[in-house]
Amino acid sequence: MRARRALLYMPGDDRHKIEKALTLDVDCICMDMEDGVALNRKTEARRIIATALRELTFGRSEKLARINAVGSGLEMEDIGVVLPSRPDGIVVPKAESLEQIQWVSGKIEAAELAHGWPVNSIRMLVGVETAKAILNLKEIASHPRLDGLIFGGEDYAASVGAVRTPEAMELLYARSAVVTAAAAFGLQAIDMVTINFQDLETLRREAAFGAQLGYTGKQVIHPAQVGPVQEAFTPNDESIENARRLLEAFGAHQKDGKGAFALDGKMIDMPLVKAAQGVLERARAAGKWQTDFSPQN
Amino acid sequence: MRARRALLYMPGDDRHKIEKALTLDVDCICMDMEDGVALNRKTEARRIIATALRELTFGRSEKLARINAVGSGLEMEDIGVVLPSRPDGIVVPKAESLEQIQWVSGKIEAAELAHGWPVNSIRMLVGVETAKAILNLKEIASHPRLDGLIFGGEDYAASVGAVRTPEAMELLYARSAVVTAAAAFGLQAIDMVTINFQDLETLRREAAFGAQLGYTGKQVIHPAQVGPVQEAFTPNDESIENARRLLEAFGAHQKDGKGAFALDGKMIDMPLVKAAQGVLERARAAGKWQTDFSPQN
Amino acid sequence: MRARRALLYMPGDDRHKIEKALTLDVDCICMDMEDGVALNRKTEARRIIATALRELTFGRSEKLARINAVGSGLEMEDIGVVLPSRPDGIVVPKAESLEQIQWVSGKIEAAELAHGWPVNSIRMLVGVETAKAILNLKEIASHPRLDGLIFGGEDYAASVGAVRTPEAMELLYARSAVVTAAAAFGLQAIDMVTINFQDLETLRREAAFGAQLGYTGKQVIHPAQVGPVQEAFTPNDESIENARRLLEAFGAHQKDGKGAFALDGKMIDMPLVKAAQGVLERARAAGKWQTDFSPQN
Numbered sequence: 037m038r039a040r041r042a043l044l045y046m047p048g049d050d051r052h053k054i055e056k057a058l059t060l061d062v063d064c065i066c067m068d069m070e071d072g073v074a075l076n077r078k079t080e081a082r083r084i085i086a087t088a089l090r091e092l093t094f095g096r097s098e099k100l101a102r103i104n105a106v107g108s109g110l111e112m113e114d115i116g117v118v119l120p121s122r123p124d125g126i127v128v129p130k131a132e133s134l135e136q137i138q139w140v141s142g143k144i145e146a147a148e149l150a151h152g153w154p155v156n157s158i159r160m161l162v163g164v165e166t167a168k169a170i171l172n173l174k175e176i177a178s179h180p181r182l183d184g185l186i187f188g189g190e191d192y193a194a195s196v197g198a199v200r201t202p203e204a205m206e207l208l209y210a211r212s213a214v215v216t217a218a219a220a221f222g223l224q225a226i227d228m229v230t231i232n233f234q235d236l237e238t239l240r241r242e243a244a245f246g247a248q249l250g251y252t253g254k255q256v257i258h259p260a261q262v263g264p265v266q267e268a269f270t271p272n273d274e275s276i277e278n279a280r281r282l283l284e285a286f287g288a289h290q291k292d293g294k295g296a297f298a299l300d301g302k303m304i305d306m307p308l309v310k311a312a313q314g315v316l317e318r319a320r321a322a323g324k325w326q327t328d329f330s331p332q333n
Numbered sequence: 334m335r336a337r338r339a340l341l342y343m344p345g346d347d348r349h350k351i352e353k354a355l356t357l358d359v360d361c362i363c364m365d366m367e368d369g370v371a372l373n374r375k376t377e378a379r380r381i382i383a384t385a386l387r388e389l390t391f392g393r394s395e396k397l398a399r400i401n402a403v404g405s406g407l408e409m410e411d412i413g414v415v416l417p418s419r420p421d422g423i424v425v426p427k428a429e430s431l432e433q434i435q436w437v438s439g440k441i442e443a444a445e446l447a448h449g450w451p452v453n454s455i456r457m458l459v460g461v462e463t464a465k466a467i468l469n470l471k472e473i474a475s476h477p478r479l480d481g482l483i484f485g486g487e488d489y490a491a492s493v494g495a496v497r498t499p500e501a502m503e504l505l506y507a508r509s510a511v512v513t514a515a516a517a518f519g520l521q522a523i524d525m526v527t528i529n530f531q532d533l534e535t536l537r538r539e540a541a542f543g544a545q546l547g548y549t550g551k552q553v554i555h556p557a558q559v560g561p562v563q564e565a566f567t568p569n570d571e572s573i574e575n576a577r578r579l580l581e582a583f584g585a586h587q588k589d590g591k592g593a594f595a596l597d598g599k600m601i602d603m604p605l606v607k608a609a610q611g612v613l614e615r616a617r618a619a620g621k622w623q624t625d626f627s628p629q630n
Numbered sequence: 631m632r633a634r635r636a637l638l639y640m641p642g643d644d645r646h647k648i649e650k651a652l653t654l655d656v657d658c659i660c661m662d663m664e665d666g667v668a669l670n671r672k673t674e675a676r677r678i679i680a681t682a683l684r685e686l687t688f689g690r691s692e693k694l695a696r697i698n699a700v701g702s703g704l705e706m707e708d709i710g711v712v713l714p715s716r717p718d719g720i721v722v723p724k725a726e727s728l729e730q731i732q733w734v735s736g737k738i739e740a741a742e743l744a745h746g747w748p749v750n751s752i753r754m755l756v757g758v759e760t761a762k763a764i765l766n767l768k769e770i771a772s773h774p775r776l777d778g779l780i781f782g783g784e785d786y787a788a789s790v791g792a793v794r795t796p797e798a799m800e801l802l803y804a805r806s807a808v809v810t811a812a813a814a815f816g817l818q819a820i821d822m823v824t825i826n827f828q829d830l831e832t833l834r835r836e837a838a839f840g841a842q843l844g845y846t847g848k849q850v851i852h853p854a855q856v857g858p859v860q861e862a863f864t865p866n867d868e869s870i871e872n873a874r875r876l877l878e879a880f881g882a883h884q885k886d887g888k889g890a891f892a893l894d895g896k897m898i899d900m901p902l903v904k905a906a907q908g909v910l911e912r913a914r915a916a917g918k919w920q921t922d923f924s925p926q927n
Contacts, residue, residue, distance in 0.1 A: 075595040108600055130602075166604065167516035171471050174765050196516040196547035197608055206545050209509030212803030219761035219790040248800050250790035298669040303702055305724075307760065311791055372892040405897055427899075463901065464813035468768050493813040493844035494905055503842050506806030 037183055037314065038098060039321035040064050040253040041269035042262050043161075043226055045102070047072040048081030054088050058095065062262045063253070063321055066100040069114045070129050078110055082117035089121035096321075100161070102127035106136040115140065119147040125159035125183065130191065132168040134175040141181045159183040161226070165191035170210050173217040182223055186255060187214045189228025202238070204245075215250040222310055227251040233258035243268035252314060270322040271315045279312035279319075286312075334480055334611065335395060336618035337361050337521055337550040338566035339559050340458075342399070344369040345378030351385050355392065359559045360550070360618055363397040366411045367426050375407055379414035386418035393618075397458070399424035403433040412437065416444040422456035422480065427488065429465040431472040438478045456480040458523070462488035467507050470514040479520055483552060484511045486525030499535070501542075512547040519607050524548040530555035540565035549611060567619040568612045576609035576616075583609075631777055631908065632692060633915035634658050634847040635863035636856050637755075637820055639696070641666040642675030648682050652689065656856045657847070657915055660694040663708045664723050672704055676711035683715035690915075694755070696721035700730040709734065713741040719753035719777065724785065726762040728769040735775045753777040755820070759785035764804050767811040776817055780849060781808045783822025796832070798839075809844040816904050821845040827852035837862035846908060864916040865909045873906035873913075880906075 043064040046053045057065045067088065073081040085101050101123045104110035115126065128140050137160070144158050160181045163169075165188030169176060177185060189207050190200065198206040211228070218225035227246035230239045233256075243254050243265050254265045271279070282299055286309050289297040297304050319325035340361040343350045354362045364385065370378045382398050398420045401407035412423065425437050434457065441455050457478045460466075462485030466473060474482060486504050487497065495503040508525070515522035524543035527536045530553075540551050540562050551562045568576070579596055583606050586594040594601050616622035637658040640647045651659045661679045663672060679695050695717045698704035709720065722734050731754070738752050754775045759782030763770060771779060783801050784794065792800040805822070812819035821840035824833045827850075837848050837859050848859045865873070876893055880903050883891040891898050913919035 071599050074598050075600075104600065105602075108602075167513045170513050171517045193547075194608070195604060196512050197549065197611070198512070198547040199545040201545060205505070205542075206509075206547065208799070209506060209803060210513065212800075215790050215792070216761045216764050216804065220765045245799075248793040248795060250787075250792040250800065252791065301668050302665055303669075303698065305699075305702075307789060311788070314791070368896055371895050372897075401897065402899075405899075464810045467810050468814045490844075491905070492901060493809050494846065494908070495809070495844040496842040498842060502802070502839075503806075503844065506803060507810065 037224065037317065038063070039314075039317040040098065040161075040184060040224055040226060041318055041321060042256050042265040043100070043186070043253060044256050044259075044262060045072055048085045048101070049073050049077040051084050051088060054084070055092065056259065058092060058097065060097075060259050060262050061095075062097055062256075063266065064098040064100055065094060066102050066127055068102045069110070069118075070102050070104045078104070078114075082114060085118050085123075086121040089118070089123055099124045100127050101125075102129060103140075105130040106139060111140075115143050119144065119158075120151070122151070122153065123158065125161060127161045127163065127186065129163040129188070130165050130169070131162040131176055132166055133172055134179065137162060137176060137179045137182070141179060144181070156181055161186055161224075163188050163191075164210075164214050166195040167192070168195075170213050173213055174220075177217040177221045177223060182221070184224035184226050184252075185214050185218045186226040187211055187228050187251075190231065192228075204242075211246075212249060219250060219307075222307065224252045224314070225250060227254040229255045229257055230261065231257075233261055236260065236264055240264050240268060252318070266322065269318060270324065271319050273324075275315050276319045276325060279315035282308065282312045283316070334521065334614065335360070336611075336614040337395065337458075337481060337523060338615055338618060339553050339562040340397070340483070340523055340550060341553050341556075341559060342369055345382045345398070346370050346374040348381050348385060351381070352389065353556065355389060355394065357394075357556050357559050358392075359394055359553075360563065361395040361397055362391060363399050363424055364420075365399045366407070366415075367399050367401045375401070375411075379411060382415050382420075383418040386415070386420055396421045397424050398422075399426060400437075402427040403436060408437075412440050416441065416455075417448070419448070419450065420455065422458060424458045424460065424483065426460040426485070427462050427466070428459040428473055429463055430469055431476065434459060434473060434476045434479070438476060441478070453478055458483055458521075460485050460488075461507075461511050463492040464489070465492075467510050470510055471517075474514040474518045474520060479518070481521035481523050481549075482511050482515045483523040484508055484525050484548075487528065501539075508543075509546060516547060516604075519604065521549045521611070522547060524551040526552045526554055527558065528554075530558055533557065533561055537561050537565060549615070563619065566615060567621065568616050570621075572612050573616045573622060576612035579605065579609045580613070631818065631911065632657070633908075633911040634692065634755075634778060634818055634820060635912055635915060636850050636859040637694070637780070637847060638850050638853075638856060639666055642679045642695070643667050643671040645678050645682060648678070649686065650853065652686060652691065654691075654853050654856050655689075656691055656850075657860065658692040658694055659688060660696050660721055662696045663704070663712075664696050664698045672698070672708075676708060679712050680715040683712070683717055693718045694721050695719075696723060697734075699724040700733060705734075709737050713738065713752075714745070716745070716747065717752065719755060721755045721757065721780065723757040723782070724759050724763070725756040725770055726760055727766055728773065731756060731770060731773045731776070735773060738775070750775055755780055755818075757782050757785075758804075758808050760789040761786070762789075764807055767807055768814075771811040771815045771817060776815070778818035778820050778846075779808050779812045780820040781805055781822050781845075784825065786822075798836075805840075806843060813844060813901075816901065818846045818908070819844060821848040823849045823851055824855065825851075827855055830854065830858055834858050834862060846912070860916065863912060864918065865913050867918075869909050870913045870919060873909035876902065876906045877910065 041063050044062045045066045045068045046057045048067045048069045067085045069081045101118045103114035148155050161184045163186045193200050215225045230242045253269050285299045338360050341359045342363050342365050343354050345364045345366045364382045366378045398415045400411035445452050458481045460483045490497050512522045527539045582596045635657050638656045639660045639662050640651050642661045642663045663675045667675045695712045697708035742749050755778045757780045787794050809819045824836045847863050879893045
């Protein structure tokens with residue numbers, strides 16, 4: 037699974053901003069059709085995103101498109117216009133049930149089959165942003181096309197009528213629940229936006245706390261946020277070395293075909309192997325790791 | 334849904350205290366048959382509550398009656414004696430399963446039908462006060478007769494063997510879970526009692542933190558707690574203005590019959606509409622809002 | 631249910647350390663075949679534990695054996711070698727589903743039947759140490775052979791990729807979820823290890839916070855941790871007196887056969903009775919309580 041330390045939203049109806057994003061060396065560029073685009077600009081946004089996907093070179097940045105919520109009445113056309121231009125993945129905001137995920141996945145699979153692309157090659161990330169989503173997390177997170185859960189802090193607070201504070205105790209329960217559900221299904225967890233993009237100190241503190249909780253990346257809404265966030269989610273040298281050793285031992289073990297497998301007296305299971313692969317992917321995205329460790333599973 | 338900023342308990346076996354409650358301009362008066370009444374006074378409490386419901390004028394205060402827990406052996410007679418006097422709602426303490434809620438709702442519906450009252454006009458509020466209730470929250474909160482969940486902090490702490498502290502970190506998980514489940518089903522969330530009713534500073538701090546988490550009201554046990562609590566759960570001018578604008582735009586949109594609906598570039602869905610209605614109801618209860626905004630659905 | 635204030639792990643392949651544990655007056659001695667034993671020492675550990683169970687006198691300390699995780703490929707032989715020597719209980723680490731618990735319980739029941747021991751006399755404690763376990767807590771905790779849930783803080787943090795900090799906010803959600811699930815099923819909750827066993831001040835603070843959350847005991851990994859932890863989970867005089875009064879009233883009530891039962895104006899239900907019995911069991915383990923209060927249920 038590719039690194040997604042920073043996931044940058046750009047309004048889908050602004051080609052200029054999308055082109056700007058290409059210069060930022062950001063892990064993920066998410067071209068938005070939802071909250072970042074006015075209702076009377078949705079058609080224009082779909083057209084610009086479809087064109088950008090075909091014409092522009094995204095380099096190492098992932099090409100994502102965020103559709104409107106399933107049930108908004110806009111999602112069908114969003115996905116219908118954008119999919120033929122083959123984004124790397126679709127972001128589904130305000131997901132509240134497995135059925136919604138299945139519906140979007142079905143549309144994607146139909147497009148994959150129609151175009152002869154490998155099935156499941158277009159990935160999904162889903163926004164967990166409401167109380168209902170928290171209640172249905174276990175079902176939502178179980179879908180095999182998912183690569184990650186995205187926690188929408190501001191929308192969640194609005195959903196429960198919470199008052200946002202800098203310490204964010206009002207979000208701790210839901211923010212932790214998202215990490216747990218993501219980890220249980222081997223998904224990435226992408227943390228909430230820091231709204232005030234001029235306050236980089238708050239951004240760094242919030243990113244660090246997100247990483248402490250287990251988040252593997254964070255949503256950003258401004259170019260200035262990309263660098264600090266990607267830095268906050270880049271593993272340190274000790275983590276990289278631990279992950280490298282674990283995967284090396286795992287590789288040797290695979291070759292030997294032994295039943296159980298231990299490192300430093302601790303049994304190693306697949307979730308730990310996958311976590312180590314995630315660490316090295318993030319290190320690689322940061323240029324701190326070059327060798328191919330041939331992820332297995 | 335009516336505002337329930339403060340929900341005041343009065344012992345059901347004390348007519349004098351019930352009469353006192355009528356003078357307090359409190360959103361909800363809950364006449365208690367449960368913990369506030371000794372075992373040998375239950376019969377007297379039922380009789381006094383039934384009489385008070387028929388004889389006294391509650392003005393704008395909601396008339397609630399709290400029965401004993403389903404399974405205590407007392408609940409059948411509680412509800413049987415009180416219902417014919419038509420309370421506005423029944424509070425069910427220590428709910429632990431959907432079946433218990435369904436049982437009480439069935440009794441209420443039978444009374445509604447027998448007396449020719451509109452079905453579902455008598456509402457239910459349920460106390461979430463045990464570990465088992467937290468595990469079954471998703472089922473419990475789903476019942477259509479419910480208007481709110483009430484978090485019983487002291488009882489919950491006893492249920493898990495937690496030690497109560499002023500910062501209440503031992504309650505954060507359950508207290509947050511109640512807010513989330515309530516919001517997911519469009520219910521009000523009513524926060525725990527502040528036991529020391531002489532300490533109004535602690536009361537204000539706890540009420541503010543409850544509101545921060547998303548609670549819409551708080552249980553109180555003493556007349557002196559009513560004012561500070563109702564103040565803490567009264568929306569500020571900015572919230573009122575935002576809610577007013579949202580509902581105005583929603584009304585215009587309803588008239589035009591357009592498919593999707595945005596305000597300030599953000600899609601508005603029914604949960605946000607309902608939340609705005611809740612804000613204005615609380616403002617109205619505080620006398621900070623007069624116009625009828627004709628709540629829809 | 632017996633007191634389990636401190637649950638001390640000793641590596642199963644070290645007979646000397648197991649003998650040392652016998653001198654520590656610790657509530658539970660858990661002889662380990664899992665993380666405390668290198669892969670090439672598993673066979674030796676099984677043999678030493680089986681012998682120790684037959685030859686050594688554990689006094690008031692509970693004799694527990696921790697097997698390797700179900701699915702590791704080691705668990706079958708662990709349990710097969712150890713069970714015939716009749717441990718008091720089996721600790722199942724990294725449980726993630728009810729099926730795993732059922733599998734172990736089935737093996738234990740077969741041994742009980744084969745040896746003519748009472749069915750369910752050998753108890754189970756399960757380690758909740760991964761994200762998946764938190765998602766499946768409600769099912770896992772429901773098994774009737776369980777006496778307790780054990781929260782594995784370090785393993786859980788690794789499972790979700792969290793960064794461990796002294797304040798442990800990254801664990802609060804899962805650590806609270808374990809207490810809630812345990813209490814809902816009348817189980818004990820045994821808190822995480824304090825890794826740095828030389829820092830007794832941190833140990834005491836973490837133990838106190840665990841008790842505050844509702845934990846009834848704590849895992850320990852060094853003899854020096856036993857005393858402080860058992861002290862932290864010993865009820866104070868007021869708790870003991872409250873529990874004694876509650877059980878006394880309960881006993882009188884049982885004799886009278888009355889329907890409902892109140893103490894100090896509060897209805898007493900079975901969870902509160904069981905909690906009071908737990909308090910007195912911990913007091914008895916600390917030598918602060920002698921009389922037999924004949925636990926009922």
